[in-house]
Amino acid sequence: MSRPDRVILDEPDAAGALRRTATSHIGLRVPDVAGTAEFYGRVLGLVPQAELPGGGQRLGWGVGHHVVDLLPGPAGLDHIGFEVADPDGLAALEKRLRGAGHAVTELDPAHLDDALPVDGGQPRGLVCTDPDGNTVHFHTAVRRAGEHAADTGRRPIKYQHVTLSTADVPAMVAFYVGVVGFRISDQLADGRFAWLRSNRDHHTLALAGTGRSGGLDHYSYDLAEWEDFKSWCDRLTEQDVDVAWGPGRHGPGNNLFVFFDDPAGNHVELSAEMEKFHDDRVTYTPRRWDPVPTTINLWGGQLASWRRTSEGN
Numbered sequence: 001m002s003r004p005d006r007v008i009l010d011e012p013d014a015a016g017a018l019r020r021t022a023t024s025h026i027g028l029r030v031p032d033v034a035g036t037a038e039f040y041g042r043v044l045g046l047v048p049q050a051e052l053p054g055g056g057q058r059l060g061w062g063v064g065h066h067v068v069d070l071l072p073g074p075a076g077l078d079h080i081g082f083e084v085a086d087p088d089g090l091a092a093l094e095k096r097l098r099g100a101g102h103a104v105t106e107l108d109p110a111h112l113d114d115a116l117p118v119d120g121g122q123p124r125g126l127v128c129t130d131p132d133g134n135t136v137h138f139h140t141a142v143r144r145a146g147e148h149a150a151d152t153g154r155r156p157i158k159y160q161h162v163t164l165s166t167a168d169v170p171a172m173v174a175f176y177v178g179v180v181g182f183r184i185s186d187q188l189a190d191g192r193f194a195w196l197r198s199n200r201d202h203h204t205l206a207l208a209g210t211g212r213s214g215g216l217d218h219y220s221y222d223l224a225e226w227e228d229f230k231s232w233c234d235r236l237t238e239q240d241v242d243v244a245w246g247p248g249r250h251g252p253g254n255n256l257f258v259f260f261d262d263p264a265g266n267h268v269e270l271s272a273e274m275e276k277f278h279d280d281r282v283t284y285t286p287r288r289w290d291p292v293p294t295t296i297n298l299w300g301g302q303l304a305s306w307r308r309t310s311e312g313n
């Protein structure tokens, strides 16, 4: 018998329409663009790719798509971006968004400098707003030559997932799963956290029910393997960056993690060994994990000061 505080998040309508969709970039508003850009260069190896109108900086890993846009302003999330590499994925997504009554606009072509032509056509992108008011970019394939560099000691491999802060996980799931086309990989049994996939990774997007509607909970870069964590923790320490949480291992996703903060206070995760979904045709029921600290951190349940679960802390 299910307990009254148990919430089952459904996979309605469009679930699974996206299977080759990955995070591509993130836009952060920060009070000190130059200082934050210097930090991202020194700590994560991201290099300037372009000056943005109004005093922003675009950062990437040299060859290929940009990863972080830093925009001047009070600290906050400006936008998140996803590369939709599914065949006809963007056109079908536009149809689903419009069909569900969501306003869709064209993405500024300046965002698509590093995008690849699709079937001989032009790179394209869409902008929409999720139920919490977050701005979301979806665009066609981008050049990813700057990722997957072998020198993992000095920079992560890639930007891998984003976790949004929300006061209404079911409404966000209804949008991202029911309309956009993610699938649910796992949830907390109280419905206050959901991990969503759009490719083989256990999650490219997660929804954290923090009670705060809109904005970032954290975002994450991939490291190659466990062995990298010690050199990264040493390197963060050398750079006077506190390892704020971890090392640990999450239950949902089974990924290793450490966290630190950027100068604007964004929680940045370094992660490895995320669970993979190699065959999406396999019957799989999203697991409903107990909302206790040891779910979020299997290694003893130590949590960051900003992380809460509804049972156990």
Ligand SMILES: [Fe+2]
Residues within 6 Å of the ligand: 161, 163, 218, 219, 220, 269
């Ligand atoms: Fe994460």
